Amino acid sequence: MKVTIKTYNAVAYWRWDAPSDDVCGICRVQFDGTCPNCRFPGDDCPILNGKCGHSFHLHCVNDWIQTESSRGLCPMCRQKFEFEAE
Amino acid sequence: MTSTQKQQQQAANNAEGGAKKKKVTAAQLRAQKDIAELSLPPTMRTHFPDPDDILNFELKIEPDEGIYKGGLFKFTFSINNNFPHEPPKVRCTQKIYHPNIDLDGNVCLNILREDWKPVLNLNAVMVGLQFLFLEPNPSDPLNKEAAEDLRLTKESFKRNVRQSMQGGFVKSVQFDRVLK
Numbered sequence: 001m002k003v004t005i006k007t008y009n010a011v012a013y014w015r016w017d018a019p020s021d022d023v024c025g026i027c028r029v030q031f032d033g034t035c036p037n038c039r040f041p042g043d044d045c046p047i048l049n050g051k052c053g054h055s056f057h058l059h060c061v062n063d064w065i066q067t068e069s070s071r072g073l074c075p076m077c078r079q080k081f082e083f084e085a086e
Numbered sequence: 087m088t089s090t091q092k093q094q095q096q097a098a099n100n101a102e103g104g105a106k107k108k109k110v111t112a113a114q115l116r117a118q119k120d121i122a123e124l125s126l127p128p129t130m131r132t133h134f135p136d137p138d139d140i141l142n143f144e145l146k147i148e149p150d151e152g153i154y155k156g157g158l159f160k161f162t163f164s165i166n167n168n169f170p171h172e173p174p175k176v177r178c179t180q181k182i183y184h185p186n187i188d189l190d191g192n193v194c195l196n197i198l199r200e201d202w203k204p205v206l207n208l209n210a211v212m213v214g215l216q217f218l219f220l221e222p223n224p225s226d227p228l229n230k231e232a233a234e235d236l237r238l239t240k241e242s243f244k245r246n247v248r249q250s251m252q253g254g255f256v257k258s259v260q261f262d263r264v265l266k
Binding site: 020025026027028029035036037043060063064067070073075078 | 111115116119120168170171172177179202204205252
């Protein structure tokens with residue numbers, strides 16, 4: 001039997017390189033989801049991996065670092081929050 | 087545009103505006119998760135006076151051991167829109183004799199102040215509050231007299247706590263009766 005493909009729909013799947021059941025410690029939403037202020041997951045709402053080993057939504061940890069009381073520390077372990085620029 | 091059409095458009099705009107106002111905020115989302123995940127011991131209960139407002143609620147603590155055993159202590163929690171970047175505001179609604187709670191109900195607990203961080207949840211705050219009744223902390227006090235009392239003679243402090251919990255006077259200040 002010969003089949004002629006007329007049209008097809010390509011479907012892609014992506015996820016962050018983070019444990020799938022892990023949540024952002026700040027907003028408690030899964031990393032594969034978005035921070036509370038974004039609507040679509042993906043490059044517009046990325047994850048930031050701190051050198052201390054703790055990860056957060058970029059927007060979440062950014063809001064925290066900008067508060068005076070954060071003193072620039074990781075909300076999880078209280079070490080200085082640093083990350084490697086990609 | 088006829089006046090009926092205008093009215094319809096107005097109604098549509100209002101509906102839209104109303105929907106926008108009801109948008110769930112980040113603070114509400116996070117508070118909702120924290121409240122759903124509460125696992126409190128039988129000595130603590132929450133109460134929501136307005137079930138539609140999850141950002142303002144009450145907590146009752148009934149310590150089952152320690153100096154404050156037999157009392158029922160009430161707190162209000164008020165969460166603002168910067169939560170979880172700012173801690174919830176917690177106050178004791180009764181006038182009680184405690185080194186870490188002043189006569190106006192302000193609470194001195196590290197995780198409600200300088201040590202707050204957004205990964206802490208409401209459960210941690212509540213357990214921290216209960217801990218204040220099990221282990222009142224005379225260093226870094228809000229009620230200096232009570233702290234001094236605890237530091238000098240624990241027996242006298244215990245007596246004064248019992249006295250205050252019955253609604254009696256301690257050093258010419260009358261306290262609220264908080265016994266169950």
